[in-house]
Amino acid sequence: MLIGIDWGGTKIEGVAMEHDGRELLRLREVTPRHDYFGCIRVIKTMIDALESQTGRTGSIGIGIPGSLEPVSRLGKGASSTWLLGRPVEKDLHDAIKREMRIENDADCFAASEAMDGAGAGHNVIFAVILGSGAGAGIAVGGKAHHGPNNSGGEWGHNPLPFPDVTEIPGKACYCGRHGCMETWVSGRAFEAEYASHTNEQLKASEIIEKKRGGDRLSTLLWDRYVDRVARGLATVVNSLDPDILVMGGGMSNVEELYQDLPRELAKRTFSTVFYTPIRKAVHGDSSGVRGAAWLWKS
Numbered sequence: 001m002l003i004g005i006d007w008g009g010t011k012i013e014g015v016a017m018e019h020d021g022r023e024l025l026r027l028r029e030v031t032p033r034h035d036y037f038g039c040i041r042v043i044k045t046m047i048d049a050l051e052s053q054t055g056r057t058g059s060i061g062i063g064i065p066g067s068l069e070p071v072s073r074l075g076k077g078a079s080s081t082w083l084l085g086r087p088v089e090k091d092l093h094d095a096i097k098r099e100m101r102i103e104n105d106a107d108c109f110a111a112s113e114a115m116d117g118a119g120a121g122h123n124v125i126f127a128v129i130l131g132s133g134a135g136a137g138i139a140v141g142g143k144a145h146h147g148p149n150n151s152g153g154e155w156g157h158n159p160l161p162f163p164d165v166t167e168i169p170g171k172a173c174y175c176g177r178h179g180c181m182e183t184w185v186s187g188r189a190f191e192a193e194y195a196s197h198t199n200e201q202l203k204a205s206e207i208i209e210k211k212r213g214g215d216r217l218s219t220l221l222w223d224r225y226v227d228r229v230a231r232g233l234a235t236v237v238n239s240l241d242p243d244i245l246v247m248g249g250g251m252s253n254v255e256e257l258y259q260d261l262p263r264e265l266a267k268r269t270f271s272t273v274f275y276t277p278i279r280k281a282v283h284g285d286s287s288g289v290r291g292a293a294w295l296w297k298s
């Protein structure tokens, strides 16, 4: 069987899966935030539990909330900052003492949707996560795509393209830059923008409900949100022209995205036509853990 672990910033999830994708067992724990070795202990315990409860041994794939520097193999680009500069691969090996494959969580998401999700049958997939953070992964021919810097899909830290004067320099990002896509198009950013106008902390889903009820501010903020996502993705279409855009994370559950985003993207791309399908991820929150398990699919 295939074991997949999704090491997330808020939860660590594990799955034991057959080679055809059928799930045998799923386990979930709260992430011990800022406790790096605590996270590794949770992962080790979870793998043991998946194997003892199924009575089987599995291959091990782990999706991490960051990537590995390709030469030193140290953690980099992680919103879960307690991974930065850590020898993640070595420490996981020392704890688990087994062969394993490790990938960026957004790459796992892309690979999962490419394998048997919204991207199935498409060659080049750009998978976008609009969740508590924002990021992306690229899959080509069903596998996560890597470059020499292990940096493919670090879309969340591109600066917002075509900024107007109110968008410069933009908010500070945890990565040390300003105005990264993540600071504009994450669900948290959408909520923060609403709060900045109203002093009212609503969840994204509550703001969307207000918009559906005809609330003017919520409608304006939604339109601005979609425009920013479109600006961010226009540069992707202009550079890579993927066969499909797959949307994940909490904001991908807003149905209006699939009517509004294609129209706004069409205005922003260089091409005079825009045929790219934009689809909601099939496996939703489960894509990370399934993609990690698929790392051993030959």
Ligand SMILES: [Zn+2]
Pocket: 156, 157, 173, 174, 175, 176, 177, 180, 182
């Ligand atoms: Zn950033």
